[in-house]
Amino acid sequence: MINITLPDGAVKQYPEGSTALDIAKSISEGLARKVLAADINGEVWDATRPIHTDATLRLLTWADTEGKSTFWHSSAHLLAEAVESLYPGVKFWVGPPVENGFYYDMDLGDNKITEEDLAKLEKKMNELAKQNNLFTRQEISKKDAVDYFNKKGDEYKLDLLENLQDGQITFYSQGQFTDLCRGPHIPNTGFIKAIKLTSVAGAYWKGSEKNKMLTRVYGVTFPAQKELDEYLAMLEEARKRDHRKLGRELSIFTMDDDVGPGLPLWLPNGTIIIEELEKLAKETEEEAGYKRVVTPHIAKESMYLTSGHLPYYQDSMYPPMELDGTKYYLKSMNCPHHHKIFAAEPRSYKDLPLRLAEYGTCYRYEQSGELFGLMRVRCLHMNDAHIYCTKEQFYEEFLAVNQMYLKYFKIFGIDKFVMRLSLHSPEKLGQKYVDEPELWKETEDMVREVLVKTGTPFVEVQDEAAFYGPKIDVQIWSAIGREFTLATNQVDFAQGRRFKLEFATQDNKSDTPLIIHRAPLGTHERFIGFLLENYAGKFPLWLAPVQVKVLPISDKFLDYAKDVAKKLKKADIRAEVDDRQEKIGKKIRDTELLKVPYMLIVGEKEMEEGTVAVRRQGKGDLGTKTVEAFLAEASEEKSERRAE
Known part of the structure; x- marks a missing residue:
């Protein structure tokens, strides 16, 4: 027998090899009919996967984010099965769930899928879904997996296999379709009751313009037709509120091929909105004791090596420019420049907290396939600031930043939000994260304490911290229910030491400040994109370009x-x-x-x-x-x- 701990703390015994679905049935047949997957010891599993050891269990349904994600990932496999049946010889790259639905990237060879073909694919998916085919998981050796895809001549799956180790490889099958996949999946295709393929587009393999263009088919599915109908109505409203469409109609911004992708040009109307947002930020920050600074758009390689951004962040930075044997990078973040300003003068405990603010222009090389209007750009203007404080001052400073968020939410009429506490992954210390396990625990506990004591709504997310410390990502929802990541509030325990930042303590010793990175209004680009959608272009009087x-x-x-x-x-x-x-x-x-x-x-x-x-x-x-x-x-x- 194995001990299963349920969310309410109750511990029940079940035969070894029981599945989450078996356990759900023992509780209620009605509950079992809703279970899509299960959280086993913090990891999402198939609801049909046997459990052989004591475990904590949380059953996942459509109401859970992980449940939806599993549902949509399984739907991507259903799409692939439909495509393979209609277009023999197709090769598949990846088919992940996304914010609202899923997509699958594929190489169709000489064939082509157009918007007109989507209805045919939907029909086939519905036929396959009604077969109630089980999603089955198979652990397979790397050699056998390579042999399988060699026979199919699928270079895309073979490329994925290169980075996988024996003991980590699984196949999933449903009906006549088998795919390389780590899962998890829903119990069977019959859970998928309503299907809509929304669009078809081109996507470079691995997101690189140097690689072949693949076909990407987007879709969304639901466990009931009524939910799909409601979603499509929301989608129609979203089209009317699309910030790219409104941006053109209201002369807010434009994009130009000669300037480059992801580099918006702000027209006079958009510039007025920017100036009003800056005015609000400057007034708020002056009242809160911030000091304004201005920093250059480029810096030497040595500064980014000191900060650690080059090892951890280089893929998102523009390539360097070389002059007189020295490499310079376009600024992708403001923080190292602000650290240099802190270090420019001797500091004492009397100077802290020191709050340095800048609407800084940064450049980030987003992959071309990820660019999206104002939401994902390569040139961004950030409502940035860095607070240098002692550990004793941290609570009040971090709290003050969160209160600044709440003030802005009230001004802009944002009534639905949540703080996402992004934590590190211990397994990735020294790779993705600074290797300081004790400091990670200490700072994560400090951030959590602020949120808990103030009753701030938050969720915890593993493996999404900044490389130098935990952070809060602020999630907000527009008037039509679309979720946006607005801003960030980050703790940094590493860069102060990297830059040898010091202040004299009250007993005349030397100490390193804690650093808080914060950007309550995010960037002009993303925030104005959100406002265009949220207001449907009908800006309040104070923000309207023409009043x-x-x-x-x-x-x-x-x-x-x-x-x-x-x-x-x-x-x-x-x-x-x-x-x-x-x-x-x-x-x-x-x-x-x-x-x-x-x-x-x-x-x-x-x-x-x-x-x-x-x-x-x-x-x-x-x-x-x-x-x-x-x-x-x-x-x-x-x-x-x-x-x-």
Whole structure:
């Protein structure tokens, strides 16, 4: 018998070799019908995999992130089976789950899959799903795995096998399809009740432009048709709110091939939004005691060797430039520059905490296949700062940063969020993470203490820390439920020593400060992309590039319209006059499409009385007001940075 510890702490005995599905059935047949996978001792397993030792068990359903991930990974295998049955000879690369669904990369040889072919593939997937084929796991030797894919002539799977060791290799099969895969998978294909293949695209093998272009088919599946219908309705709304589409329509930003992929050009309207965000950040940080600094866009190789970024982060950095025998790198992060500023002067405990802030421009070489509008770019402007403090000051400083997040959430109307505490993986010390096990435990406990004591909602995630310490990634949700990683709050126990940063203690000894890396507004790029979607382009007044449009009914009232706009501009309200020779109805419709918060319509009556007819975006006619009355109300709304 084996002892199984359940989430409530209860310990029950089961025969050795029992599966999570067996255990679920012993609790409830209804529960067993919902189980997709299981967390066994912190590792996600197939629900049908035998358990041979004492273990902790958490049953995973559609309600769990790991359950969805397993469901979608299994759906990728179902897609591959459908493709193989319709396109014999196809070769497969990888088919992972993603945020909403899955994809599979494949080499179709002389064949081609178009958008028109997706319905045919969906039909085949539905046929296969209804066969209720079991997902079976087989441990296999490396030699046998290599022989299998050699016979198939599949160079992609053979490439994956090169980095795998005997004892680590498994095949998964369902129906007539077998794949190299570490799993886990759902019990059988019958769990997949609703299928939608969403798009087909090209993707370079391994994400490198030097390699062959493969076909990538995206899809999403659900355990019920109703959930798919709801998802497709949300997807349609998301298309309307796509930040790339809105960015073009509202003249926020543009991309240009001659400039390069992932390098956005900010148009005047987008630049206004950037400046308003910077203004908010600067006001907030000045009030919180930050000092502003400015650093160069490049630095010598030696600095990044000292920081440790080159060994750990080099794949995300642009290649070096060489001048007079010295290598220079484009700045991919601001922290080493700030450390040099800290070290530029003698420091004492009286100087701490020292908070250095910069809206720094950084350059990161994201793979071309990962670039996505403003969400994944190669040039980014970061709301960055570094706090140098003692261990005794850490709690209050880390707490203050989290409170700054909450202040911003209120301003932007963000009501759904969670802090993701990213921890290291002990097995990767010295490889992915600085090899300081005691300091990892100490700093992870310190961060956890802040979150627990303040009642901040958070989840813990293994193996996602920065290389120099634990971090919090701030997850937020837009108005249509899409999740975004907004910002980060990181602890650094390594770089202070690497840069030999010191301060004189109260008893005149030397000590190294703890460093907090924080970026509450993330980057302009990602945050404005989020705001475009969250607001559907309808920015609150304080952020809107054009805050007021003055619409004269005819040219006879153009001078009055210009006079009104002049008064607004003098009061720091961004106003424009629509001086086109168009009917007022068209002017109103066009201004609505441009999502300008206020329209002021002026005709003979308004000109004679010194008033304006006010219309509010999304609310319609608000009546007639004097210019002074409107100006007072708009100025108050703007200065308070109201979310509406």
